[in-house]
Amino acid sequence: MDQIVWLSVLGAVLALDYAMVGQFMVAQPLVIGGIFGALLGDVPNGVLVGALIQLIWISIMPVGAYVPPDYTVTGGVTVILTLTLVSQYGFQLGPSMVLALGMSIPAGVLSGKLDIATRHFNVRLDQSAESLGSKYGLTGIAWANLAGLGPAFLRNFLIYLLWLGPGVWLAVKLSGSLPAQVVKGLGLVFWIIPALAFSVILEIIAKDRVHWWMVAAFFSVGLLLLIWPGKIILALTTAIAGVMVMACWRRK
């Protein structure tokens, strides 16, 4: 139980980075997967799970007054649940990750809804800022601004605690009692999750009408890999993409 509380505290602190403090991207699933992976003793699987979740919600960010579901919380909870199922209970990685992700998506949705509520609460801080400023000067303003972090931390701490406490128990029970076909199906989804993620990225680039470049890269890289499946081809393609960015930037 102590471990769940500490992981919840850490998760809630890191989640502040998503929209409230810094926005250094340490709360992004790719990074948080490595952090929780290190704490739970399985960095490679932590990063892999984080990377897959990162891809699915690669384009989601809170812009202006738009507050989307908080998928950094979904990412953190999924990584912890998956690694617990794999390392402590010996379940397979793929089905465990898909089950954990299915259970964690509502955590991100709830966090987003509660984020809207806390931003409404912050209106009170704004209303009291002038009186705090006239009473305590600049210190009063600092208090009014930083007080907004309290509800945000509490919100995510409780969500982590709720999902990790009963969540681990439920995930273990479910994983142990699922029929073989369901486990097989969940394992299959693990391998096709990248397809969902790639379609999300396709949606981003389709707006700029550069998809023909994607088609060209798809066929040329595919052909080269069929002839010789060396990963150097991927490094070279990335370098070519980098050169294309430079050329695009120089073009008037």
Place this chain on the structure above:
Amino acid sequence: MNTSVSRLTNRTLTAIAWRSFFIQAGWNFQRMQNLGFCFAISPVIKALFPEPRIQQKAIKRHLEFFNTHPYSASIILGVVAKLEEQAAQAGDDEAREAIRVKIGMMGPLAALGDVVYWAMLRPALALIGVSIVLFGSWNQFWLVILGPICFLGLYSIAHLGLRIGGVFLGYNQGVGIVKKLRRFNPQKIARCLSLFMAVMLGMVISAYPLLNGWRIFDSRILGVVLMGFLVGLLYLGLRQGISAAWLFYGLVGLAILAAYAGLV
């Protein structure tokens, strides 16, 4: 001209840059980032207006509505610091010019941050980081952690450069920076990054099934075709307004049905 007012020091500007990391802490639906802006500009108010009455007026004017991208806010903070300094030196405790420029800059700079950082740079660098993880043999420790390190390292250079450098740039250039920013074309940066993502995406769509040994009827080519088909199908789903979360649940349902039907 009030000569007793000192110039702002590098220490004050560094304090603004540090405090700008908290600009969204008190984000609210009424005046949005006003608390964060006032908090970030506090070192300037403290340095320029030691008299409590004038300090109160400065606090009040910076508690007005403010909303921009959290990264590009640093440029506005630098410009406002310069204009506040000029107003204090001129004995003007209203600093109307600072407020006017602040309001004028927040819209265009919000667009710059949203288009360049949120919409393009973050996804593009995340795609590089994830590609390293997916194709870098994920049972090898150092190759795996290279993915997040690469993403975080490259992104940090890009955003910290703007956030810390922006305060100093805004302060040194003053209102003159507005002209320079007009020449800056965020759409062009976005288009170049979009091109990068297109090539990367084409690469990962074909490489993922080939390097993970996907075979349909013992054919590697059909594995790639299946991946392309899945991406296209899911893209159509997204275009119809179905969220990625619902598509995920749909995939789970279909995969379980396929398993029961003996297709996998």
